[in-house]
Amino acid sequence: MSSPAIGNRKKWGLFLTNLLLVLACLVAILPIATTVIISFKKQADITRNPPVLFPCDTPQKRFDLSACRWATEGYQRVFAPKPSESSPLGFVLTGKLVRIYIPNTLLYAVSTALLVMIAASLAGFVFSRYHFRGHNALMAAIMAVTGVPLLTNLLALYQMGISLRKNFPFYDDRVFLIFVYVGFFLPISVWIVKGFFDAIPRELEEAAMIEGCTPLGALFRITVPLALPGMASVFLLTFVNVWNEFIVAYLLVSKNELKPAMFGLYDFLSQNIINLQVIAAACIIIALPMVVLFLFARNAFLKAMVEGAVKG
Amino acid sequence: MIRQANYRLRRSYPFWLLLPTLVILLVVQVYPALYTVWLSLQERKGSGWVFVGIDNYKKLLGSAIFSESVGHTVIFLVGYTALTLAVGFGVALLLKNTTLFSGAYITILFIPWIIADIVVGLVFRLLVVPDYGLLSGILQNPALFPPAGLSVLTANRPDPWYGEFPFPPSPAMVFLIIAAAWRALPFVTLLILAALQTVPKEVLESAQIDGASRWQSIRHITIPLIMPAMVVALFNLILGGMNGVGMVFSLTGGGPGTSTYILSYLLYSIGWSRLQFGRAAALALIIAVVNWLLIVGVLRITRVNERSR
Known part of the structure; x- marks a missing residue:
């Protein structure tokens, strides 16, 4: 079987496969790479016609590495550093994106992910371990709820927000927004967590209970530690979903200082129609944390993704 | 028997543990859905x-922009699902055939999925900004696209x-589809790759021994x-495509003219730009019903699949 011809063909096949995959990776990376390049250009190189990929041309040569005109103007305009005596670094960042919008996003994403994780774990545990009347109907109902499009519910939630704001002195946009986010991302999370609980054998809990553990004790000492990876992926998935979410905040948040980063980014677009380097820099600053998070927790993401897709 | 006894000890546990989820879903999902039904009649x-x-339904269904948006949505969905599924299937096959660096490939290929749709829209917009975008430099060349070159965002x-x-x-719609x-490609690739890994090797090998060509074994096995x-990937794509509005927002803003108005963007536009909430509610319900039909379909198919396993 292993004649040299077949061996050669295999080698070629492998080479071709890898070549195509490298090509696919390039397609995946190229738009991002061009954005990074744009973010480091000067205004004068942005508004050139015809456009150039690298700002490295001289009147004599098309590409000269020593003549590259890289600039951090875009980032400076986003961060807007100002010298300050009291700050340990000697300057403070005054850009709205880093001072207001990203901290807001962090607050929304962390609290939503935490609440979703807790509620989904409790519900997922019940659906996985208890059988009661209406069990399946309730699970199907939770699935059906996932099918209501975001925008459909937003019509009502928008009106709800307006009337709460009018009639309720303690109303807070942030609490309402987090509550809405939890409601949106909870159903799919319940299904995902149930899947993870299903994979943990009941016998472990039973053994603990025979040894004299209470049901809740068995839950927290045996089941929860084993389900922790699953709960973590639900946390991560929700965190990223909220971080990347735009339309809900766009419609429900009214005050400037409560806007999350994606909303702030949309504002940047209208203020910087021609300053492409500023838009690009803002995009990079917002997307980079998620990319880094993904690189560190790749498997948790991929697992939750498949689990969520098949269930939802 | 012991298990049964112990779980029965506290019959009310399930209720209390489910309560937070049920309350939140009632307020954020069920009540708004019912409210929308009421609103659509007002x-x-x-x-x-x-x-x-x-x-509201009569006026909506009778409006020209509605039927135009249905057309845009159909074109968008067909183009986007076909492109994503075909390329996703190809990439998944390639990934399955290589063990070398597959971890590195997967990591790089998956980066687009982690980037927000609104950022993806902006990233692609930067490529075709009239005159200054890098792709505009090529597309606006009159020699390539006579008579005046192609400006994606304004053509x-x-x-x-x-x-x-x-x-x-x-052209803007084509670019939106791309x-x-x-952005959706990594998701589809992953789903198909996971399924490919469950295809038993023995079956493929025995087909090869029986003289099946490579293409035949792909096609028939x-x-x-x-x-x-x-199918699961297809339904997820359709749901995401029907409901996702962020990319339209940041890439085209529905334009030029109304040429990238898909139904979800039309809903936003009727509701929040023109403040016709009643008519928007009618449209929202139509979209929701279509979504539900799709979900029931996917449930049917995955159930059938489980039973046969």
């Missing part, structure tokens, strides 16, 4: 809401070929075996 007149019956839709149906699509597919995963 119209704002002067000081308050007035019951107008199915008037109008060509005259439709079939009555009012907006085909061929505008951007959306670029691999594709039927991963069909359920393809």
